Amino acid sequence: MSRVYNFSAGPAVLPEEVLKEAADEMLDYRGTGMSVMEMSHRSKAYDTIIKEAEADLRELMNIPDNYKVLFLQGGASQQFAMIPMNLMKNRKAAYILTGQWAKKAYQEGKIYGEAIEVASSADKMFSYIPDCSDLDIPEDADYVYICENNTIYGTKFKTLPNTKGHTLVSDVSSCFLSEPVDVTKYGVIYGGVQKNVGPAGVVIVIIREDLITEDCLPGTPTMLKYKIHADEGSLYNTPPAYGIYICGKVFKWLKKQGGLDAMKEYNEKKAKVLYDFLDESKLFKGTVRKEDRSLMNVPFVTGNEELDTKFVKEAKEAGFENLKGHRSVGGMRASIYNAMPIEGVEKLVEFMKAFEEKNA
Template sequence: MTRGYNFCSGPAMLPGAVMQRAQEELPDWQGTGMSVMELSHRSPEFVSVLEGAEARLRTLMNIPEDYAVLFMQGGATLQFSCVPMNLMSRGGAAEFLDTGAWSVKAIKEAGRYGETRVLASTKDEGYRRAVRADEFSVGADAAYLHYTPNETIGGVEFNYVPETGDVPLVADMSSCILSRPINVEDFDLIYAGAQKNIGPAGLTLVIVRKSLLGEVMHDTPSLLNYKAQADNGSMVNTPPTFAIYLAGLVFDWLEGQGGVRAIEGINAEKAALLYDAIDRSEFYRNPIALEHRSRMNVPFILADEQLNDRFLAEAGEAGLYNLQGHRSVGGMRASIYNAMPLAGVRGLVDFMKDFEQRHG
């Protein structure tokens, strides 16, 4: 069997070496006579899997000890509720920067638990850029400021980290975590669905400053209480054991690539190659402002959109999968997360040039 290149925004492509190792270990993990899927989550064997994954993530991201690392479930979408439940009891409104579909969802969910304020939005411009730093001012009484550094659907990426003073900064990093180095201490809470740069769907990472733990709304379920999860080693209930195991393998793989700094260089090269092909063409175009183009999610539109179905069909025949844009946007979108090799992007660019020659 020949594997193709999966450009899906999530669940996304996993590194081939990770898939192979998981296949080899699937029936018998490290001589236990059981699959890792069958291990008790409280057994010493699985605890070593979880602790090892956390240790490697802390190394990769240089996470300080005064931050808790939580392995949770429910996707990043559940965090739209977890965040206000855990942070809004201190008083003040939850403030937001609105730059696309995922920002909108986070704002809507937070509104169930208290006051929300949208400090700035690019909706009127079709979400074709991020909010600029000079377009908003954080309220001193805010419970937190939430933003989405990379909007998966629109392909918009912030090129700076908002400054919030003493107000906690919350970031939904689902599409950009581990794609480039960050200073974790610039943030108070980071969360990310795993199915893009970390592992399979079903796991959500939360990295939270420990000083924020404990002041939750009184009716917050234990599963959604960050302090309860931290106090119980992410085992208030049975965690997604196989997803955590695979995440640990991805962290191993990323270390083998040279870490986050090295993968940043590869990601920059992939994005530059694809954007250059789009910009040099009269057949394709990218609608996002140059300074806010995402390295992870690259939308592009064909000059003749009646060719969309043919483009997708022929791309699939060439082993280039899941290039259709989100249903709310249309066009095409190539998600080129960490696991997408440079060869995959080169293959896409070559196909795009050939398609243009035949249909342009």
């Protein structure tokens, strides 16, 4: 067995420790005589797994009691519809467009009401976060929507927008648990887990209780109502049980690393290795405005497409996987989520240095 350095934007690298434990428990989970995959979701053993996962997540993120934690299916993309179907009481919402995922959410929002673009960074290929300190938000907007970390473009909101008292809804798929957050500033925080937390197929929604209501838009499928899942503790129907179990292990791993303060410190140190090199390199350069740089997704280019292709190919041969930029952007992107060890980034930078020398 030999492991590569996996810079995939998602699904993405998971802690080796977590995978080892999962492998060990595959045929017999702690004396139950069965795999977690085979376990009734109504069993005592599974009840403990899902409750512990929730408790650990609450502890990690310091989630107040008036927020529910839901483990759902359908990925982040399904939330693009669930959010308006559940929250658009006035059929109006403000969207901040900082990339393709924000745009997809915005377009989905339009199916259900007036989705209003209140800010955008489309003018410069989403390479920055627009100033959101004084936006023109309609009085009766039901929420303000952001994609907090833009996986494709490598930008991150360092300050939350001034919502002028409106509910903030945030897609944190690609920065989930990468640093502490003040949950009280949000109405809804949600993310697909397949970047920083677990295997694809689970989306976690953290939602303030007063936003969970019966009166969804007409025609909302039962499965797309937050209330149904909140009332049933995410067990309205069979949950993505194995994925939740792996998420639970990652939560425990994060606690062992020292929690989100420690992760932030580690992630900053790790990202600095790469950003510092990009800033000093004559060949490689980052594509994002400095103050908006993500700690998780680092896009960069050489300025020469052929050289980009050569770099990605040679990097792969050297054991650095998935460095190709998103198909819509080109260039390179290194996703350096929680589970990417700093050695991976250091070795990547060494490799980039050598490549630069050879190709100067």
